Amino acid sequence: MTEHQAHGVVHQQGGPIDSEDRALERFLKFGPPKFYGGPEPEVAEGWWERISDIFAALNYTEERQVTFAAFQFEGVVRSWWNLIRVNWDRNHTPRTWANFTREFNAKFLPPLIQEKREDDFIKCRQGAMSVAEYEVQFTKLSRYAPELVATEQRRVRRFVQGLNVEIQEGLAAVRIDTFADAVEGAQRVEVAKAQVKSFQAKKRFASSSSREPTYGNTPPAKIGRGTSGMNSPGVPRGTLAGGAGARNAGGPNGRGQPRNGSQGSRVITFLGTCGYCKKPGHTEAGCWKKEGKCLKCGSSEHQIAGCPKIQEDDTLNAGPTNSRGNRPKVPARVYAIDDQPVPYSSELVEGTLPISHQLARVLIDPGATHSFVNPTFTSEINVKPVRLPLTLKLKHQWVIRI
Known part of the structure; x- marks a missing residue:
């Protein structure tokens, strides 16, 4: 073989x-x-x-x-x-x-x-x-x-x-x-699926990049806990602020946030300036003045002159008049701010916000009943003051000289 x-x-x-x-x-x-x-x-x-x-x-x-x-x-x-x-x-x-x-x-x-x-x-x-x-x-x-x-x-x-x-x-x-x-x-299907996923990922990235910047990830510094700093620039619509002190309002009706809402971080989003009324805090797409809505509550059924919210607020704030016909005295809660240390508080937030194209140093207190503005600051933003139909009685828990 x-x-x-x-x-x-x-x-x-x-x-x-x-x-x-x-x-x-x-x-x-x-x-x-x-x-x-x-x-x-x-x-x-x-x-x-x-x-x-x-x-x-x-x-x-x-x-x-x-x-x-x-x-x-x-x-x-x-x-x-x-x-x-x-x-x-x-x-x-x-x-x-x-x-x-x-x-x-x-x-x-x-x-x-x-x-x-x-x-x-x-x-x-x-x-x-x-x-x-x-x-x-x-x-x-x-x-x-x-x-x-x-x-x-x-x-x-x-x-x-x-x-x-x-x-x-x-x-x-x-x-x-x-x-x-x-x-x-x-293998052909695998390649096609990978190309679709890559295209969708690029599309999502381009969409997120074109959005306006937000500052919701950085919580504002809180006064009284040994920290200091500035809030993110910008203010949501409905927030009232001033040069001396301010309160945080929860929406267009001007009512403050509940006290327990201050335990979490507040989100402040920069909305820019309206191209129609030239006011900050909203865009032209949501401008009440352009849409002919009430500038107090945003209703389209009436104007600010006949807004029931104003009448309701006047009734709540007026209280009973005295026998002499003088304006009633209404207790108010207020804080002032300057460079001195602020006492401990778990609800107060200090920062700087743009108001009518002017930077205002504010002290936000969710439990405050009114907003107080420095007269010098109001003259810089071209705002005409209006006399209130009542007298405010300030009960100072603490006041810092300014």
Whole structure:
């Protein structure tokens, strides 16, 4: 017997001898490892994977793959293969790579290892892997469950079922005939999905960059806790402030925030100046004067002259008149501010706000009943003072000289 015959090397039907020899030489140029057997399943798995990679590059027929793979057996493994080859010839078993893999696994991989690898193949899913990485893992584990991928159709179906849902949706309307078509189609869908995500991310970034800046993440400094600083520039609509002291109003009706609202950080957003009335604190799109609404409460059913809010406030603030007809005295709560230290308070906030294009140093007290403005500051913002129909009685909890 020649050396080729001893190793089970056969020639293709009708092909010349030198063609088989050249095919073997090409195979040997890849440096295929010899296999001597042994109890370690990792050695057998490593050898089979290396041989499979070589055949993937050579594109040989399955019969030639089986013949050349067996050519690398040595020692007791060669003796074992000679028995298998004789048995195949007797039973007319086709020399396919699947049959070779089944015989190899049964001999050199313990049943426990085979069962574990088969379970790994059944549970194989793409997950965080790319399509290319998933295809490699799928092909590697498929040899442990050849009956599940016995046909091309079953192999394709098993591969597609393991892909992520969004990629399966992209392949739903695509005709897939071969495993190569399934891999290529999945990779195309993967690239398209990545491009869509990249476009959406750029669109969100461009949209957020075009918005006006806000300063809601920086809480204002609080007086009385040993901190000092400036509030973020800007003031929401409805907030009253002045040069000497101010209160924080919760909205257009001028009513203050509840006391417990001061425990969290206040958010101050810069809205710019209205292009219609030239007043700060709102934009032209929400300008009450442009829309002909009441400048007190924002209602479109009346003007400020007939606003029931003004009448209600006058009734609440007026109180009973005395017998002499003098204006009633109404108690008020007020604080003043200068450069001296301010006593401890958990509700007072000091800062600087733009009022009518002028920076005003303010002291905001959510519990204050009125807003007090320095007369010097009012002259700078061109505001005409109006005499109140009542007299305020100031009850000083503490007053700092100014």
